[in-house]
Amino acid sequence: MTGGTGVLGRALVERLKDRAEVRVLSRREGLPTGSVRGDLETGIGLAQALDGVDAIAHCATSADYRHPERDVAQTRRLLDERGDRPLTYISIVGVDRIPFGYYRAKLNSELAIAQSGAPWTVLRTTQFHDLVLRFLRPLTRPPVAVVPKLTVQPVDVGEVAGRMADLVLGEPAGRVPDMGGPEVTSLPELMRTYLSVTGLQRRMLQVPVRLPGRVMAAFRDGAHLAPDHPDGRVTFAEYLESRRQADGTVTNPY
Numbered sequence: 015m016t017g018g019t020g021v022l023g024r025a026l027v028e029r030l031k032d033r034a035e036v037r038v039l040s041r042r043e044g045l046p047t048g049s050v051r052g053d054l055e056t057g058i059g060l061a062q063a064l065d066g067v068d069a070i071a072h073c074a075t076s077a078d079y080r081h082p083e084r085d086v087a088q089t090r091r092l093l094d095e096r097g098d099r100p101l102t103y104i105s106i107v108g109v110d111r112i113p114f115g116y117y118r119a120k121l122n123s124e125l126a127i128a129q130s131g132a133p134w135t136v137l138r139t140t141q142f143h144d145l146v147l148r149f150l151r152p153l154t155r156p157p158v159a160v161v162p163k164l165t166v167q168p169v170d171v172g173e174v175a176g177r178m179a180d181l182v183l184g185e186p187a188g189r190v191p192d193m194g195g196p197e198v199t200s201l202p203e204l205m206r207t208y209l210s211v212t213g214l215q216r217r218m219l220q221v222p223v224r225l226p227g228r229v230m231a232a233f234r235d236g237a238h239l240a241p242d243h244p245d246g247r248v249t250f251a252e253y254l255e256s257r258r259q260a261d262g263t264v265t266n267p268y
């Protein structure tokens with residue numbers, strides 16, 4: 015698995031560990047036994063990580079929004095080494111409709127996978143609750159939280175990992191139905207939830223989203239939402255509450 019140390023990858027390792035032997039490729043030192051140190055950017059460690067593996071879950075991202083094509087090059091490097099092993103890739107709802115650099119790179123990775131000639135599965139989901147939390151937390155540093163008026167449908171990463179685990183262990187299925195969270199809501203509404211769960215006192219100023227025209231139009235059209243697939247059950251409030259109960263705080267998950 016690539017990305018097995020990330021937010022999704024850690025949850026996926028948990029979902030898979032009783033059902034399969036999992037090997038994680040990571041750049042980090044001090045990895046647990048069975049993991050392989052390597053780097054998709056250079057290809058170091060890739061052959062060793064793939065040796066004897068039956069199926070691949072590709073969850074890594076450099077999250078480099080200035081140079082998003084790095085992710086495509088890394089996906090291609092993985093494809094070059096994978097032989098005919100099935101590969102399951104995690105993507106984002108709307109990557110084919112929203113002309114935003116990181117999304118274009120996800121789409122290009124999807125295309126490279128689909129054209130690679132070996133079996134594949136691609137799951138697109140909406141944003142994880144964790145990403146929303148990472149975005150909202152810093153907005154509460156000033157006394158007035160300035161929050162963009164954006165509609166969102168975040169999903170619980172544990173539930174995404176559950177779906178991914180079934181896909182990784184199942185028959186390759188090509189592009190599978192999108193997966194969204196249980197509620198189509200808005201960032202200001204989720205900020206209210208965050209303030210309520212954390213007990214923080216902040217005034218909120220709701221502002222229009224500032225994005226280039228075509229990107230904005232796609233978001234306005236809801237290209238990033240999956241209202242027909244409200245598959246997730248865990249709401250943002252429940253996610254925050256479970257984090258608070260786990261360690262008494264609601265810290266950045268990244």
Ligand SMILES: NC(=O)c1ccc[n+]([C@@H]2O[C@H](COP(=O)([O-])OP(=O)(O)OC[C@H]3O[C@@H](n4cnc5c(N)ncnc54)[C@H](OP(=O)(O)O)[C@@H]3O)[C@@H](O)[C@H]2O)c1
Pocket residue numbers: 016017018019020021022023039040041042052053054055056072073074075076077088104105106107120139140141142143145268
């Ligand atoms: N976040 C969301 O809301 C969301 C929604 C839908 C889809 N997705 C997709 O889900 C995937 C995982 O997202 P995430 O938020 O869980 O990411 P994350 O927490 O930022 O994790 C990124 C992972 O990528 C690995 N990685 C980065 N560069 C690497 C390299 N050069 N070689 C090997 N591994 C590398 C990191 O491993 P090391 O640091 O250990 O090397 C880490 O495990 C991404 O493809 C993302 O586009 C995310």
